[in-house]
Amino acid sequence: MNKKANRRAFFICLLVGMMYVSVAVGLPGKMSLVRVSGERQMEATSMGVSMAKVGTEVSSPGVSASVPGNLRIIDEVSKETPPQASNPQPAPADTGVTGQSDKSMEPGLFMAIPMVCYAIRKGFIERDGLIFIQKEGYNKGGCKKPIDILRDRDEQGLKALARIVGRKQSLDFLKKEGIILKQDIDNENIMLGVGYAVEKEKLVALYNKYVPEEYGTLFPFVARSMAMVKAGKGFDLTQARGTRVPSPAAEEQEWMMPNLLNLPMRVAIEKLTVHTSRIKVRGSGNVTEQYPQAFERTRGETECVIYGRSVK
Numbered sequence: 001m002n003k004k005a006n007r008r009a010f011f012i013c014l015l016v017g018m019m020y021v022s023v024a025v026g027l028p029g030k031m032s033l034v035r036v037s038g039e040r041q042m043e044a045t046s047m048g049v050s051m052a053k054v055g056t057e058v059s060s061p062g063v064s065a066s067v068p069g070n071l072r073i074i075d076e077v078s079k080e081t082p083p084q085a086s087n088p089q090p091a092p093a094d095t096g097v098t099g100q101s102d103k104s105m106e107p108g109l110f111m112a113i114p115m116v117c118y119a120i121r122k123g124f125i126e127r128d129g130l131i132f133i134q135k136e137g138y139n140k141g142g143c144k145k146p147i148d149i150l151r152d153r154d155e156q157g158l159k160a161l162a163r164i165v166g167r168k169q170s171l172d173f174l175k176k177e178g179i180i181l182k183q184d185i186d187n188e189n190i191m192l193g194v195g196y197a198v199e200k201e202k203l204v205a206l207y208n209k210y211v212p213e214e215y216g217t218l219f220p221f222v223a224r225s226m227a228m229v230k231a232g233k234g235f236d237l238t239q240a241r242g243t244r245v246p247s248p249a250a251e252e253q254e255w256m257m258p259n260l261l262n263l264p265m266r267v268a269i270e271k272l273t274v275h276t277s278r279i280k281v282r283g284s285g286n287v288t289e290q291y292p293q294a295f296e297r298t299r300g301e302t303e304c305v306i307y308g309r310s311v312k
Contacts, residue, residue: 107193107203109223110237112158114206115191116146117215118173119165131164133157150218155192162191177206200237204228207235216280220273229269232284232308238266240273259294260287260306268306276301283308 119125130143133156149157167187174181181196189195220229227240255275260268268287272279278301289307292298
């Protein structure tokens with residue numbers, strides 16, 4: 001019995017001694033099984049083996065294994081970025097301008113005239129009332145009638161008119177005429193015709209419906225290389241070749257009245273808009289009479305009258 005007890009005690013002491021030696025040389029760290037991944041990493045304790053469970057779904061090409069001392073296995077799963085669609089298309093920018101094409105255009109100041117005429121007809125604006133205009137950058141303002149604001153293309157005056165009419169009234173007016181705008185568009189931009197598109201036919205229809213004869217002195221109205229002209233059968237939007245917006249310096253420029261006889265009305269108007277915006281058209285067809293006479297010298301914004309073959 002003593003021999004068995006002594007032998008058992010010997011083996012126990014030997015085992016304890018081996019454990020202390022193994023700890024001293026770091027053997028438990030070398031014997032640990034560690035899984036290294038982007039999601040989870042387990043550390044080995046100093047007195048045992050920490051084993052991370054390796055999933056069966058990891059294929060062998062995705063695991064790099066090295067076995068130093070035939071005891072350590074490292075399972076590395078690379079992080080992969082999610083696949084992206086080839087040739088991604090950028091999202092279309094929200095410009096607020098709908099239906100830009102050969103049949104539509106951003107109306108610009110062309111929208112102001114029928115909108116102001118509509119507001120006068122509905123009583124939102126007084127036809128001969130004075131509109132106070134605050135000048136930007138100056139400590140003073142001035143007053144103008146609506147027709148003078150339109151004639152001068154006074155953007156500050158148009159903004160003042162837009163505030164008087166109101167955003168809801170402007171949107172309702174256009175909606176009634178089949179022109180739907182985004183609800184977040186600024187009221188002043190509606191009056192200035194900025195940030196949206198209108199079909200050219202609908203724009204001309206607004207002039208024929210709302211602009212009265214007494215506003216004929218505004219035409220041809222030139223903006224954005226286009227001209228709204230008034231002939232015997234109504235308004236027409238045409239390309240204004242070589243036109244310019246009148247400026248104060250133009251009052252001093254001398255020019256010669258061209259010969260317009262027998263020319264179509266549209267061609268005659270295009271020739272005159274190079275020199276003046278004060279043009280009156282009487283009748284339609286080809287020009288039979290003109291004032292001033294051909295080759296007569298004149299200066300600045302001279303009023304010109306051309307007569308067609310059929311005069312109402």
